[in-house]
Every structure is written in C-alpha cells, then in structure tokens.
Amino acid sequence: MVNVGTTIAAIIALLVCSGDQKVSTKDAFTLFENNTGWSNNGWAFLLAFTSPMWTLTGYDSAAHISEETAGAARAAPIAILVAVGATASLGWILFIAASFATASVSDLLSTTLPLPMGQLFLDVLGKRGMLAIWSFIIVVQYVTGAAQGVDASRVVFAFARDNALPGSRWWKRMNRHTQTPVNAVWLVMVLAGVCGLLGFSATALSSLAGASVIGLYTSYVTPIFLRITSGRNKLEKGPFSLGRWYMPIGIVAVSWVCFIIILLLFPPEHAPDAELMNYAVVIIMAVFLFASISWVVSARKWFTGPIKNVDEDPVSYDEKKLDQVDVQVVSNYSK
Structure with missing residues (x-):
C-alpha cells in the first residue's frame, strides 16, 4: 500500500x-x-x-x-x-x-x-x-x-x-x-x-542489472516455449488456464523476450568508451561457462533432477490405505 x-x-x-x-x-x-x-x-x-x-x-x-x-x-x-x-x-x-x-x-x-x-x-x-x-x-x-x-x-x-x-x-x-x-x-x-557495492559504479550496476534481466526473462520464457511446442499434449490443464488464448499469448511472449534480450546486450549510446560499455554479455558468458564446466566435471554424475517432497498423491494414498484395511478385515474374517 x-x-x-x-x-x-x-x-x-x-x-x-x-x-x-x-x-x-x-x-x-x-x-x-x-x-x-x-x-x-x-x-x-x-x-x-x-x-x-x-x-x-x-x-x-x-x-x-x-x-x-x-x-x-x-x-x-x-x-x-x-x-x-x-x-x-x-x-x-x-x-x-x-x-x-x-x-x-x-x-x-x-x-x-x-x-x-x-x-x-x-x-x-x-x-x-x-x-x-x-x-x-x-x-x-x-x-x-x-x-x-x-x-x-x-x-x-x-x-x-x-x-x-x-x-x-x-x-x-x-x-x-x-x-x-x-x-x-x-x-x-x-x-x-x-552487489549493492556496485552502485558506486553506474556501468557495473547497469551491466549487472542487464544480465539479471536477461537471466530472469530466459527463465520466464523457457516453460512458455516448451508449453507451446513439445508440451502441448503432455501437460495437464490446471485450475487456472488461459484456454484457447494460451497459444497466441505464448507466441507473443516468446517473440518479445527473444527480441528484448538482443536489445539488452547493446550499449545505451553509440560508440561507447570503457565507462559506457555494456558488460552484460561478459557476465552472462561467465555464468554460462561456470555452469557448463560444473555440469561436465561434477553435476552430471550426481544431479538427477528435483527431489520429490511429496511421496504420494493424497487421494491415491487414502485409497491404498482403504484397500489394505479391506484386505486385513477379510483376512481376519476368514480366520
């Protein structure tokens, strides 16, 4: 407020x-x-x-x-x-x-x-x-x-x-x-x-902000891209849905992000010097190289994806418990 x-x-x-x-x-x-x-x-x-x-x-x-x-x-x-x-x-x-x-x-x-x-x-x-x-x-x-x-x-x-x-x-x-x-x-x-210390340098802060925006928008658009391409028939519709509008909205979103990412790599002024240069691409490449090397050297050997923190679907779990109770009751009755 x-x-x-x-x-x-x-x-x-x-x-x-x-x-x-x-x-x-x-x-x-x-x-x-x-x-x-x-x-x-x-x-x-x-x-x-x-x-x-x-x-x-x-x-x-x-x-x-x-x-x-x-x-x-x-x-x-x-x-x-x-x-x-x-x-x-x-x-x-x-x-x-x-x-x-x-x-x-x-x-x-x-x-x-x-x-x-x-x-x-x-x-x-x-x-x-x-x-x-x-x-x-x-x-x-x-x-x-x-x-x-x-x-x-x-x-x-x-x-x-x-x-x-x-x-x-x-x-x-x-x-x-x-x-x-x-x-x-x-x-x-x-x-x-x-990162706040970079505020003393406008160029460093601007480059970090640009790299952050590129990373965030890439994370936003990746599931949208998968949803409108290979995931159209694989993902179940949830309680909130855009209905038939998901496809045109998804296409516009993906197109816009691809376009704006390119713009974010350009310097704000023509023929910039070292103080006005946009170093976002340097930050992005550093993160990309670190992640790639980390994956090849180590992570691919042990990382298997997200760890489930819910073992059973509540409905399925209750049904299984009821089935077990029924079997136990029948078994006791037979004895």
Missing part, C-alpha cells in the same frame, strides 16, 4: 504543481528527442525499452512463495495478473504525468543528481517537496527489496533442497522456530549487499 500511495501522490504532485512548466498535450505524447548518439531514431526508440526492463521483473515472486500459500495452483497466477495489471496501469499514468511536467529532456539528463527523476521532482516541487516524496520512495525501495529478498531466498532454498548448489546442506536447513529457510535468507542478504 505504501508503494501504491506514493505513486498516486507523485502523479498528483507532478500534474498539480508543474504550473507553467507543464507542456502541451501534443508535446507530452509526440515530442521525440534522441540523445543516444545513434543516428537512426527507430533504433534509438527501441533501445529506450531496455532502461525500464529491470523494473518489469519479479512476475515469478508469487510462484516462489506458493508453497506457503493456500490454494496456490489458482491463487499464484491470479496474484501475478493482479500485480502486473495494477503496477502497469499506475506506472503508465506516472510516466504520462512526468511527460507533462518535463519541459526539457536534455536538461534532466544533464543533471548533477544521481537520477533524472530526482531533478524533475526538484524542479516541480522544490527542495522540501522533493525530499518529502523522495523519502517515501526510499521506503518503497527498501520494502520492495525486502520482498525480493524473501522471493530470492525461496529460490535458493528450492535449489538447495535439490542439492543443486554448493553447500546445499546449509542453505536448505529450516529454522526450527520460524519454519523458514533462515540460512538461505542470510545468503541472499549478504550477496545483495555485495
């Missing part, structure tokens, strides 16, 4: 307080400025998709904590749809408000502040207004980070439960009091802190 409230407050503040700085409706929706150095405006427009892509992740959070949710088979996908729909709508309105309040994109990009959005709030709301709204944004960032930490810890726990991580016996331990994977949570927090 803090996130939603802060976003709504920011939208209202930008629209109400921009005053004479507010641009016309035509400029807000049609004005285009190419500050990338690329001569092709179409290509520059496509590269603009890469900047917000790291915020368009986390769809899978509901799935990772589904084991702790009642009726997860239906609740998790509904939660994903509601979250994506709500944040997409609010985000779109926020960007429209920012477009109306932005008199000059070039001036925002040349700001001495770490983020152009901070300069926009400073121009529109003044110093006190900017600090007030930014304090809530900081709180939202910490709350969101904590939620992502819970999500990531469940991913670590799931991999460790399948013995797929170094030191799995430590990371899959459950705290006897909280019944949560506390060790996995601490691992995620420590790694997040180390």
